[in-house]
Amino acid sequence: MLFTLGALVLLAAAALVAWRPELVLGRQEPVVRSxxxxxxxxxxxxxxxxLTGQWRAPGKQDRDEPLWAVEFKPVPDWEAPAPVLIAQGERGVEVRGTYQPxxxxxxxxxKVAGSVVLADAAVEWARLALVRSGAGEVRRLPGLVPESTEVEGAFFAEKVRRSIEVxxxxxxxxxxxxxxRACAxxxxxxxxxxxxxxSEGLQSRMVGQDALAVLVAPxxxxxxxxxxxxxxxxxxxIQRWSEVGGPDIPIVVVALEPNFGTHRLFQEMVLGDLPLTGAARKAPTPAAVDALVASTPGAIGYTSLPLSKQAALVALRTEPGQTPVVPSGASVRDGSYPLVRSLFVVWRKEAPPSELLQxxxxxxxxxILERFGFLLPPN
Structure with missing residues (x-):
């Protein structure tokens, strides 16, 4: 009987330690329990x-407990509860916060539209513009139309959501x-x-430089x-690689549709007045050129240098016998690579998107532009 009673006492003590350890072990209970x-x-x-506390002056502190408050994070579409002030010296407080719609x-x-090559950088520019404008929370959402991304900022003080669609x-x-006037x-x-x-009243400014990389299968x-x-x-x-010192297999030309600036520039810089071969396979995007060339025996194509991930880079020379030059940051900067282009942002003169441009x-x-592999304009 005595053993049973002792066991019950020990069990009760263990439960008390688990429930309120500060009463038995002398540890201080946290200010907020839950x-x-x-x-x-x-x-x-x-x-x-x-949990936030009051500011304290430097130097020796008095024995008074600081004042604490539980603050609630603002979120879009909800009114955050008022902060809950905890009485001085109070501990183990349970707090309930109710958000209202x-x-x-x-x-x-x-709206921003245009170059597929610059689109990812433009999304990050949009995020930066909203943050710099005072957005308390910024999130990336799929756009309402294909090939679009919406970056939305919540402005809590104004209870307004502003967004930039790329x-x-x-x-x-x-x-x-x-x-x-379908975009800004x-x-x-x-x-x-x-x-x-x-005639169209447009204004542009260069944001960076890029190289048109020529790619072949690895x-x-x-x-x-x-x-x-x-x-x-x-x-x-020229239709077979054996004509230029390669294996005796057909050349598969990979190109872009005319709506891409990359295609238009390649046409001007390489083909001039000659038309693109009618046998060319069309890639849906500049990024897809790299994957298609890499996976197709005998393929050759062109795309933006930062988008070349899988296929092999080709070194170019302006004239036979000259030193070949591989596309790189260094060869773009010094002008030795022959296929260098500039990248721009464009707007209507009477309606500049000032905050985004800034x-x-x-x-x-x-x-941000450098992070995506592009070079800044020369000084």
């Missing part, structure tokens, strides 16, 4: 809490959208024509080509 957030939908939207006003998005539709489609800014992988600047031994040979390959005059040309905006 915080409950209602309704569950607010918690799923990102509602959270934090507070729909935000959604403003029409500022559509990767190609340079030519982006410039067309800008001229028809175009991202372009080629310079404006004189007519676009004058098992192709032909890694050096002169510009005249390249012209013959893409026009269809973000693009800020020091952080320039770092």
């Amino acid at each position: 915080v409950y957030i209602f309704p569950p939908a607010a918690a799923q939207a990102g509602a959270a809490w934090r 507070a729909p935000f006003t959604r403003e029409p998005p500022l 559509r990767a539709v190609g340079t030519e489609a982006g410039l067309t959208a800008l001229m028809s 800014m175009a991202i372009s992988s080629r310079p404006l024509t004189a007519a676009q600047e004058s 098992d192709n031994p032909v890694r050096i080509v002169d510009m005249e040979t390249l012209r013959g390959i893409f026009s269809g005059r 973000a693009i040309f800020s020091s952080e905006g320039k770092r």
Whole structure:
């Protein structure tokens, strides 16, 4: 009986230690024991809490306990509860915070369209612009149309959601959208024509430089080509690799659709007045060129240098006998690589997207462009 009674006492003591250890072991209970957030939908939207204390002066502290408050994180579409002040010296507090629905006003998005090559950088520029404008929370959402991404910022004080939509539709489609006022800014992988600047009232500014990289399948031994040979390959005059010192297999030309600025520039810089061979296989995007060339025996194509991941780079020389040059940051900077292009942002002169432009040309905006593998404009 005594053994049973002792065992019960020990069990009770163990339970008390587990429930209120500070009473038995002398440890101090935390200020906040638990915080409950209602309704569950607010918690799923990102509602959270934090414990904050009062500022204390430097030097020797008095014995008074600091004042604490539980603050609740603002989230879109919900009104956060007021902070809960905890009485001085109080511990083990249980706090309940109830969020109330507070729909935000959604403003029409500022639209950006154009170069697929610049689209990912443009999405990050959009995020930066919203943060610099005071957005408390920024999130990336799939756009309402194909090839589009929406970057949305929540402005809690105004209860407004502002967003920037980036559509990767190609340079030519982006410039067309800008001229028809379907977007506020175009991202372009080629310079404006004189007519676009004058008659259409467009203004542009260079953001960076890029190289048009010529790619071949990884098992192709032909890694050096002169510009005249390249012209013959893409026009269809040269149809087998054996004609240029390679294996006796057909040449498979991979190209882009005309709506891409990359294609238009390649046409001007390489083919000139010659048409592209009618046998060319068309890639849906500049990034797809790399994958298609890498997986197709005998293939050759062109794309932006930062997008070349799997296929092999070809060194180019302007004339036979000259030193071949591989596309790289160094050869773009010194001008030795023959296929270098500039990248631009374009807007209507009477309606510049000021906050977005400021973000693009800020020091952080320039770092974003470099992070995607492009070079900044020469000073």
